Amino acid sequence: MSNPFGMKCRDVVAALDTGEAEKGFTRVRVFSHLLLCHACRMYFKFSRFLSGAARALGREPHSSVDLRKLEERLLKSHSSEAAPPGGRR
């Protein structure tokens, strides 16, 4: 495995994991490395799969916390106005 643009596999993996691979010239360096390195390409493929699965988890938290009740509680504590009758929603 050659070393295009001075990036080693460990650096490429770190850049992919932390999101640095999406920025500026690092993006070019990482993708140049990926073109030449099968192992890192497999890691990239796996990372993309995992990101997709994480997004499928959705942005809604898996929790028993009642967000609406919490919001009302917080508005009651911190809002400069009294709650309107019947709430906002």
Add this chain to the structure above:
Amino acid sequence: MKRPAPLSETELARLRSRDRGTLAAVFKEANPVLVRVCAANGVDGTDAEDLIAQTWEVFFADLGRFEGRSALTTFLCGILFNKIREHRRARGRFVSEDDPEKIHARPFTEDGWWNEPPAPPDRLLELKDAGRLLADCLEGLTVPQRSAFLLREVDGEDAVTIGSVLDVTVEHLRVLLFRAKAKLRACLEGRGDVV
């Protein structure tokens, strides 16, 4: 993934005046993230609600210091993590925060090349309902690993932000994320729900 933007001067002024509509909007944006951080740290139900309420108390008490340069949720997560630490301390629930380095096989040589190249993820790509399986597998991560993974992959936070929220260096964060992914891969591959 889109990162939350810092607040504008106008939004900040409305927040400082405790404008009800503005507060409702920021609660709606930030609370799901805070709840997820609590859940990732093993705090749920009324405990989570109380910690989030305390987080907002601190935030509003200290609102003068918040200049809107950092994203609101990032700022709040920093406060919440301190609250979670206090909560754990009070409950005597301090556990090992991460696996010791030595029990993990080293994935890279001293020179930075793969020791054991990763296998093609072809079987994983055929997993049915990967999101649900991932949710189960996340239970097997340590709290810092889970928090780091969720903040990175679900909330799209960058490394510096996550490092400051979790109070770890970026170098440590890389280790957390790499190990989290390795554990998730092992878990997902072991599920057998493959087509």
